[in-house]
Amino acid sequence: MGEPYGDQVARKQQEVAAALGPGITWDLPTVGPEAGFRNKAKLVVGGSRGEPTLGILDGHLRGVDLTGCGLYEPGLADIVHRLPTLVADLQLTPYDVASRNGELKHLLVTHSPDGDAMLRFVLRSPGQLRRIDLGAIRQHLPEARVVSVNLQPEHKAVLEGPDEQILTDHDTLPMRVNDVTLHLRPQSFFQTNTAIAAALYARARTWVEGLQPATVLDLYCGVGGFGLHALGHGAQHVVGVESSSEAVRSAELSATALAAAGTSEWLAGDATQHLIETTPDLVVMNPPRRGIGPELCRRLEDGGPAHLVYSSCNVATLARDLAAMPAYAVTAAGLFDMFPQTRHHEVMVLLERRGVPRT
Missing domain, CATH: 3.40.50.150 (Vaccinia Virus protein VP39)
Incomplete structure (x- = not known):
């Protein structure tokens, strides 16, 4: 850069x-x-309940905020700016890598050319599933067409686990590319x-x-x-x-x-x-x-x-x-x-x- x-x-x-x-x-x-070209954000959740950080971890495993990253396309950037308030309002406990305590590990967000979004919560266990309130999510993110929870119980540098629970009626995010509409499911790969x-x-x-x-x-x-x-x-x-x-x-x-x-x-x-x-x-x-x-x-x-x-x-x-x-x-x-x-x-x-x- x-x-x-x-x-x-x-x-x-x-x-x-x-x-x-x-x-x-x-x-x-x-x-x-x-700049402003990425359609996907992969955010490590740090900080504490009520005061989360979304971005990466530093050398001491503390959260570093990257919600202002200039690589996100405009619609995605707008969504990412609203995520810390959403996580705080849901009272989700960030996973602390050093102590291996907490639940919310990552947030994964994909944004479509038509303004819709897919939001995935990566949790350590189902313990905080009850806090994933679709009503509250849609108040903060009305663009969220697909919302899911991914379970990653293992303590290792793997972003997500094999188990995915879709919480919305829609289970795909349409991605209009040229004259073809591709459909992304939560664990599908698409170019960023x-x-x-x-x-x-x-x-x-x-x-x-x-x-x-x-x-x-x-x-x-x-x-x-x-x-x-x-x-x-x-x-x-x-x-x-x-x-x-x-x-x-x-x-x-x-x-x-x-x-x-x-x-x-x-x-x-x-x-x-x-x-x-x-x-x-x-x-x-x-x-x-x-x-x-x-x-x-x-x-x-x-x-x-x-x-x-x-x-x-x-x-x-x-x-x-x-x-x-x-x-x-x-x-x-x-x-x-x-x-x-x-x-x-x-x-x-x-x-x-x-x-x-x-x-």
Whole structure:
């Protein structure tokens, strides 16, 4: 932070281009606002009952207030400013990491382009569930479409636990991205920068329209952003694979509105193990930072389709995976500045199997 934004982007472009090597034609970097771009706040709760802090913990495990963080998009920033008063009014006891006493560990808030919000309370145990008063929450946060409680009983650096109890009638937060409405459940992953996510999906759609693949296999599909943007834009059938069953349910719900554009199926499973019996025309991959790994690289190298789209938040693992698939060449590449004010990045490449006749 403090480095001029244009210099930040230029440095990232140099770093990702160097990592992938020469001979690649890069599109201009895709950028958005350098501040006020995050759609999600992950807040550690500190302080005391009646006087909570929301932000992070310092080196002495005391709460540090970050409610004025300049990275939150305006609607989210407005919500975050109201949260300390809400927590105090609910008389929730913050969890003290040093003494291992208290209940409320984190608040997780997601804000949609249409102004709605999802609010999640992460508690150590069900003991203070009775204090989560929906009436009081809606007085403070009328935008709260989805409210849930997540239980994280373990004392470790893991933000949330496996158990989630939804308290509202609505159990999804609609996220309108381009002309597709994605549905987020409490434990579904979504990119933290809505504007850049929209640009990423739009670029992938442009590539799909140019290729006209009848079938698309969307691996690590999350809530279906890439696959749903492809459906009806060259793709007639999409198969999405994701390890999170909650994300799969979200993708299925979103796909119902696009049924006229084509058919789709969404599977909960290990993307590494999954290639459909008939090789698809295109495989899209958006893996976590560790990349797709040697096994999937081998499967694609040996019998993958003519084209791949690979979106990565870690250019080092992307470069490693591309080196393991020499049958493919990069034909288009772009940097998407998903995380301004950090050294992190998003890179997406279009790959073509060598020797494929150009149309």
